[in-house]
Amino acid sequence: MTDTTYDLETLSIHAGCGPDSVTGARTIPVHQSTAFVFQDAEQAANLFALREAGFVYSRLTNPTVGALEEKLAAMDDGSAATCTSSGHAAQMMVMAALLTPGDEVASSQKLYGGSLNQFAVLFPTRFGWKSPTFNPTDPDGCKAIITDKTRAIFLESLSNPEGVVADLEAFAKIAEDAGIPLVVDNTMATPYLCKPKDFGANIVTYSTTKFISGHGNAMGGAVVDCGNFDWIKYGDKYPELGKPNPGYGDINFAETFGPAAFAIHNHAVGLRDIGCNQQPMNAYLTFVGSETLSLRMAKHCENALALAKFLKSHDKVSFVNYAGLPDSPNNANAKKYMKGQGGAVFTFGLKGGYDAGVKLIESVKLFSHLANIGDTRSLIIHPASTTHSQLDDAGKEKAGAGPDVVRVSIGIENYKDIEGDLAQALAQV
Ligand SMILES: *Cc1c(COP(=O)(O)O)cnc(C)c1O
Numbered sequence: 001m002t003d004t005t006y007d008l009e010t011l012s013i014h015a016g017c018g019p020d021s022v023t024g025a026r027t028i029p030v031h032q033s034t035a036f037v038f039q040d041a042e043q044a045a046n047l048f049a050l051r052e053a054g055f056v057y058s059r060l061t062n063p064t065v066g067a068l069e070e071k072l073a074a075m076d077d078g079s080a081a082t083c084t085s086s087g088h089a090a091q092m093m094v095m096a097a098l099l100t101p102g103d104e105v106a107s108s109q110k111l112y113g114g115s116l117n118q119f120a121v122l123f124p125t126r127f128g129w130k131s132p133t134f135n136p137t138d139p140d141g142c143k144a145i146i147t148d149k150t151r152a153i154f155l156e157s158l159s160n161p162e163g164v165v166a167d168l169e170a171f172a173k174i175a176e177d178a179g180i181p182l183v184v185d186n187t188m189a190t191p192y193l194c195k196p197k198d199f200g201a202n203i204v205t206y207s208t209t210k211f212i213s214g215h216g217n218a219m220g221g222a223v224v225d226c227g228n229f230d231w232i233k234y235g236d237k238y239p240e241l242g243k244p245n246p247g248y249g250d251i252n253f254a255e256t257f258g259p260a261a262f263a264i265h266n267h268a269v270g271l272r273d274i275g276c277n278q279q280p281m282n283a284y285l286t287f288v289g290s291e292t293l294s295l296r297m298a299k300h301c302e303n304a305l306a307l308a309k310f311l312k313s314h315d316k317v318s319f320v321n322y323a324g325l326p327d328s329p330n331n332a333n334a335k336k337y338m339k340g341q342g343g344a345v346f347t348f349g350l351k352g353g354y355d356a357g358v359k360l361i362e363s364v365k366l367f368s369h370l371a372n373i374g375d376t377r378s379l380i381i382h383p384a385s386t387t388h389s390q391l392d393d394a395g396k397e398k399a400g401a402g403p404d405v406v407r408v409s410i411g412i413e414n415y416k417d418i419e420g421d422l423a424q425a426l427a428q429v
Contacts, residue, residue, distance in 0.1 A: 087207025172200025
């Protein structure tokens, strides 16, 4: 185990990373194996009964995936982490552990488009998990929708695409007073800009597909257990964690595993039953990519701030939503929670509306027109016709994805080239 008091820059390189105890390999091997041989019958029985930690079957645990889990937990100062096949799988697995039919999750109105759909349609219609929403700029509005059925608050620390920075401490207080966990999707911020646990979050989710892996080459998700929620005290609400679990030989996860209860439940029950494990090769790519997280995030933020300033003074642009700009309504929270920075992704409006947006996207040369963020490359998309197209017009406006809005994810190329490309494209709209 790496010393977890190291700084993030050091942890992102060393945490979870060997050398391999058998071969001495300095970086992590790809354990592309479905199953692992037991030493003897007793060890096999112990592994199945969770009396011993080890590897059984890669749907549950795998050494390569485990190395990434160790690193992600260390980077967020969590007790343990669980990797999943995607960010959406991470959200699904968290909610499946916390909610039963008829329960509620209070969720933010400003989420990634796919998450809005997951919470607004899949969860209530297929699982009976109701999902009343709140505006993340309004903690009181969140407090007002908490009922005795609410089992979690879910929000993005830095929202995709609009860049709203949630007042995490205010939401953590609401969650604490209600005796429910605050679940924070920290995909856009990454631990480089924000460690949600420092502000009272209990569970952190990621799409590692984005900045954590950073190169646009591997899908993945993760759930970090902050180890700070009292599942035993609230065992009546969370019998999966705080009471004997009939789905796992009547183990009481909270009593048996203490601060890592949620993470071990995520492996033993979540991955086992939902089957959304991350592949070893993807964990390897993500592991290697994450070594440069700090360098990349610094450059992403520097380029994005410069471009936001450029766009703000451009006569074809009606507005720029970038939390790193001093006059942004999100700047105060960005100072408190995001080291004053705004990340790499932001939206801006075109005076020419929908048609101008389409023309702009068709005119860029360096930017890639695609549905991803957090790549080393600069990316551009028109959310209203793509990522947020499943929402009605009011929902699009609420999510910050109106018809005139363009979303960019600024890469780590040379700044002059990025600005030059948007300048020539804007000249054509
Ligand atoms: C992309 C994204 C997700 C979903 O992650 P996938 O890996 O695509 O499943 C969730 N939250 C945010 C903020 C995202 O940007």
